[in-house]
Amino acid sequence: MTSPRILVVDDEAHLRELLEIALVKMGLDVDSAENLTVARARLAQHDYALILTDMRLPDGLGIELVREVTCGEKVIPIAVITAYGSADNAVMALKAGAFDYLSKPVALDQLRLMVQSALRIGKPAEQNRPQPDARVRGGPGLRLIGQSAAMQELRTQIVRLARSMAPVAITGESGSGKELAARDIHALSPRADKPFVAVNCGAIPEALMEAEFFGYRKGAFTGAADDRDGFFQAANGGTLMLDEVADLPLAMQVKLLRAIQERRVRKVGATAEEAVDVRLISATHQNLSECVESGRFRQDLYYRLNVIELKLPPLRERLDDISLLVAAILGRLSVFAPQAEQASLTPAALEALRAYAFPGNVRELENILERALAFANDGLIEVADLGLKGVAGARPAEASMFDDGEIDALAGVGAPIASAAMTASETAVAGAGMQRAGLELPPSLPDYLDDIERDVIRQALARTHFNRTKAADLLGISFRQLRYRMQRLSIHEQD
Incomplete structure (x- = not known):
């Protein structure tokens, strides 16, 4: 069996020699080229498992070679070598x-990790690796499902992204x-056999963020009884998903940027950094x-x-996928509710779902079907069982307005904020009530209550500049609860 062949393109002889030695020690065959002309000649003569090229070459830029290789018929991973700080x-x-x-x-440990990851691209996909259109009917969650044009285009993009190490913003x-798309990218990548770690950045207390992301040493702070790895170490060799990354505070954004650029992290209480491949x-x-x-998110980290x-399409833009999604969701629910296995929707119920706007997207569809199962007779779900408030544009159930994990965080908040709101801005509430006194019943109770809550929160924010x-203390709720309510009610500082 022949060893994989690597092409090194660099005009610095000593760096070419260093890379050749390191790669040969890994059991690889190595060709070298000092410029683009020689590199193109080598590519015409041989097949390569990986290309390493400098960005600046005597007869052009390495990015020219990147474009030529990625646009070619052969699938060859190509990595670039950049100057420090570039x-x-x-x-x-x-x-x-x-x-x-x-x-x-060039750090040799990072070189070895990158080469090992690149070489896995050329290996045949494992039989148990999920395909882009795989339908997982059980387990922790569903993979992206659908045959609409939007979903087929999305799966094509996911397959392309899976072959790269480039950061992806979903x-x-x-x-x-979004998390399902991230899991599909990971599952189709050379890192599929390594960890996938998903982190909700909005659910971590700010004081604990550095320790959670980078880990800590024993005795680093009160309660640190043992050494502990962070998210970066847990995902080493695999994929780290930063969900709701916009919720990261600015101080943590600076530390995250350095970890991304240096590919090294330092545990809280440690003096040395450790390399991570994530x-x-x-x-x-x-x-x-x-x-x-x-000014809420750093521009350099954004880039x-x-x-x-x-970009994931909302469910209302791919309503043709409703029947497939319904079948998959009922299949998953059958693990917990046996009646779901034989459940089905009447044609009228299916049409009602296709006419609905789904502000909460697929998560809302899951909630609707789970609720409908409880009311269905003999497993047949009627329109009334769905509990829809109308057709396109109707407001979904309140639970569907929140992301995963927010329901627990907000449980029991309604009463505290209502009572605290009355004491914090009775005048605002009374005024709002007087304006609506002419109505015997509001046309929409959720909208009516949201308007009152929005007025109260704005009054509290105005009082506290x-x-x-x-403002959260004034209202008798936590900062996190206030933030989620502001997001849900579209309350911004410029308001």
Whole structure:
């Protein structure tokens, strides 16, 4: 069996020699080229498992070679070597299709990790690796499902992204399947046999963020009884998903940026850094570019995370997939509710779902079907069992307005905020009530209550000069609860 062949393209003889020695010690065959002309000649003569190229060459730029290789018929991972601190060049190369990058001076441990990851691309996919259109009918969750044009295009993008190490920013509305897309990218990548770690950045207390992300040493702080790895160490060799990344505080954004650039992290209480090999996928339902403009998100971190953007379509733009989604969700629910296995929807119920706007997307569809199962007779789900408030544009059930984990965080909040709100801004509430006194019944109770809550929160924010911590104390709720309510009610500082 022949060893994989690597092509090294660099005009610095000593660096070529260093890379050749390191690669030969890994049992690989190595060819070298000092410029683009020689590299192109080598490519015409041999097949390569990986190409390493410098960005600056005597007769052109390495990114030219990146574009030629990625546009060619052969699937060859190509990585670039950038000068120290040239983050912009690395991002530009990744956008052009580079598999990965190394910074000078080249760290041999990072070189070995990158080469091992690149070589896995050429290996046949494992039989148990899920395909892009796989339907998982049980287990912890569903993979992206659908045969609409939007979903077929999305799966094509996921397959392409799976072959790269470039950071991916997944955008889409809440409940549209951002984590499932990230899991599909990981499952189809050379890192499929390594860990996939998903982190909800909005659910971690700010004081614990550094320890949670980077780990800590025993005795680093009160309660640190043992050494502990962080998310980066847990995902080493695999994929780390930063869900709701827009919720990261600015101080943590600085530390995360350094970890991404250096590919090294230092545990809290440690003096030395340790190398980590992690592919980053970020996700948010917010508009990150607007967060950058408002100063809530660092521009340099935005460019590092948003190398490639993957936008998920909302469910209302792919209603043709409803029947497939219903079948898959009922199949998953059958693990916990045996009656779901034989359950079915009447044609009228299916049409009602196709006419609904689904503000909560697929997560809302899951909630609707789970609720409908409880009311269905003999497993036959009627229109009335769905509990829909109308057709397109109708408001979903309140639970579907929240992301995973938010329901627990907000449990029991309604009464405290109502009572605290009355004491904090009775005048505002009374005024709002007087304005609505002419109505015997509100046309929409949820909208009516939201308007009152929005008025109360704005009054509290105005009193505290938009200090959200003080406003939360004034209302008798936690800072996190106030933040989620502000997001749900679209309350912004400029309001």
